[in-house]
Amino acid sequence: MPGAPACDSRRCMIDIAHHIQRISVLAVPLLLALCVHEVAHGLVAFRLGDPTARQAGRLTLNPLKHLDPIGTIAFFFVNIGWGRPVPVDARYFKNPRKGMMLVAIAGPVSNFLLACLFAVGFHLIEGTSVSDPEGVAMKILYPMLLICQAGVFVNLILGVFNLLPIPPLDGSSILAYFLPARLAYNYMQLRRYGFFIVIGLVLLGNFTGFSVLGALLFPPVEFLGHLLGVPT
Secondary structure, eight states: OTTHHHHHHHHHHHHHHHHHHHHHHHHHHHHHHHHHHHHHHHHHHHHTTOOHHHHTTOSSOOGGGTBOHHHHHHHHHHSOOOBOOOOOOGGGSSSHHHHHHHHHHHHHHHHHHHHHHHHHHHHHHHTOOOSOTTSHHHHHHHHHHHHHHHHHHHHHHHHHHHTSSOTTSHHHHHHHHTSOHHHHHHHHGGGGGHHHHHHHHHHHHHHHSOOHHHHHHHHHHHHHHHHHTOOO
């Protein structure tokens, strides 16, 4: 049909515009979420006596210090992501196993707290009355509302994802603390395969139509989003 190529081109342009809009809405919350997550690890480690992250210049919200290119790109395509891990030297801790557990849990906790702050912003903006729906105020408030909504989603996803007990995700260090020392050591040796395990789960979901990661992540994210009163 003569009209088909034009229709396909128009649909393609709409898809590209939608993807650009999605990236622009997610960019700020994602950068903030990744930075806060990594800084939280570094701050707790520093408070426990480890200066490594501070000496490496990682106690900063400068995103260039924390972004992992693959982890950032992955978030936009499969809704999971990660930052460049903050260096931690457990030898500085009085109790290395407990110290690593506290450092690990700080990351997800920071994301959940940030999700709460974005939720507050969402409700404040949502409750703001605008006399002119087509005016300048609405054109500013609506994008801010979308960014706050995205901020809740991004931080809940990162928080829940990092609690998964797959080394080197934070959940593995938390679980290792409660395991016998020898078992914990062997378990953490899976760290070198963690990236491949996550990618394998993503690919498995693509091939089978059932996403194991989605089944693990989205129910708790939707539940927490519901508690915060923000649609995710």
